[in-house]
Amino acid sequence: MSEQIENPTVAVLLPCYNEEITIGKVVRDFRAALPNATVYVYDNNSTDRTAQIAAAEGAIVRKEPRQGKGNVIRAMFEDIDADVYVMADGDDTYPADAAPAMVAKILEGYDMVIGDRLSSTYFQENKRPFHNFGNRLVRASINGLFQANVTDIMTGYRAFSFTFVKTYPVLSRGFEVETEMTIHSLNNNLRLYEMPIQYRDRPAGSVSKLDTVGDGIKVMSTIFRMIREYKxxxxxxxxxxxxxxxxxxxxxxxxxxxxxxxxxxxxxxxxxxxxxxxxxxxxxxxxxxxxxxxxxxxxxxxxxxxxxxxxxxxxx
Structure with a gap:
């Protein structure tokens, strides 16, 4: 158990690429759920009004020119100092009202809290069957190799401690970064806590940036590389x-x-x-x-x- 922190600083991290339809609501929801937190939106070369809308809603907006979610997270972790970090996507698929409980777990002493989509509504809400298959395949592969029992390997909704953020080497450039985080945590025997959350699919008009085949290959190659390095x-x-x-x-x-x-x-x-x-x-x-x-x-x-x-x- 870690020592209790008085008046902890909390940073909400939102990597974004062309999320003008949803980013305003996401910023409002997190500001309401965590009124004392600072919300950061990192704009990854958006061609729409994502940055302007986020700034109008009170978020601190910064630019990251290197394309890819992994590059954005790397910049966030380098730039921002806080006692607790909450990371989510700007597509309004993750519930902001779960954030206070995730922050509380980090303050209890956990290194990373995982927002577990797969134990609740993910397979009903997600309309992409290959994504469902990919999640199951990745979960089985990693749990088998690391003798673990993590339910949601690839979720983008997580909370981190200061020590985790400043010691985690972000090597991936794209969406495979979440898988890399999980493997890194299991390899170093970090304190993980899984918290079931109510996942919801993107609202109408919001387009996923995931390439099912291309990103799936990247995720599997990341697993292959990290098994080679860690095992x-x-x-x-x-x-x-x-x-x-x-x-x-x-x-x-x-x-x-x-x-x-x-x-x-x-x-x-x-x-x-x-x-x-x-x-x-x-x-x-x-x-x-x-x-x-x-x-x-x-x-x-x-x-x-x-x-x-x-x-x-x-x-x-």
């Missing part, structure tokens, strides 16, 4: 084991033939099988070495997070 022993060790076993089986066939005939009639097979066994062993050794590095990186992350938390307490 190198299962990744390289498993691959090495498969390749090595193929080599051993091929060697066995050549050996059996030699036992019967006293001759090695298939030298190319023997040479190829030997190379496969060596390659498999090298991959397993690579996995062991990278696993040690990954564990050291996790230790470094914990030390850095503790230092940052200490410095923040000293600065109060």
């Amino acid at each position: 190198p022993l299962p990744f390289f060790g498993g691959l090495g084991l498969i390749i090595g076993l193929i080599g051993v089986i091929l060697c066995g066939t050549v050996t059996a033939e030699f036992m019967h005939t006293g001759m090695v009639a298939h030298f190319p097979t023997l040479i190829g099988a030997t190379m496969l066994v060596i390659a498999g062993l090298l991959l397993i050794i690579t996995g062991i070495i990278l696993d040690v590095i990954a564990k050291n990186n996790r230790k470094t992350y914990v030390i850095d997070a503790n230092k940052l938390a200490y410095l923040k307490r000293q600065g109060r």
Whole structure:
């Protein structure tokens, strides 16, 4: 349990791209739900009146020229200092009235609160069946690899602590950033809390920026990359084991033939099988070495997070 913060500062972060139909209502709702919070709208090269409407409703509007949600979140996390951060989308799909409870959980000591759409209304409200399938696939893949039980891996409605925001390395450029956040949290054993929320689909006239196929491929490639980086022993060790076993089986066939005939009639097979066994062993050794590095990186992350938390307490 973390120490209680008196008069905590709260920042509402709204990354936006062409959301003039909904952004005014979203800003009003969050200002009503969190009257003491500062609402930030980061305009990501919108061609409509998103920025003007947000500013008229009392939000602080900033520009982010690098296209992509990951780039916007990176800028937000670099620029803004607060005790608690609430991040949502500007499309009015997430309920602002859930924000106070999410803030309260962060103040209790959680590193990240996840607004869980999938336990409530997401599959009824979302009209894109491939998105539903993608959410289930991503959830099963990550929970299986990290022995976790996170329900909503890809939600855009989250709350964060100061320490999480300032120690999280945003590497993704697009919508795959939410998946990256979840994997980062599971890998570093952070304190997560899932809070079911009432998701609603976009209102009429509001257009989703998601590319089902393109963004789905990016999400899966992000999972593949992060498994390779965070779970190198299962990744390289498993691959090495498969390749090595193929080599051993091929060697066995050549050996059996030699036992019967006293001759090695298939030298190319023997040479190829030997190379496969060596390659498999090298991959397993690579996995062991990278696993040690990954564990050291996790230790470094914990030390850095503790230092940052200490410095923040000293600065109060």
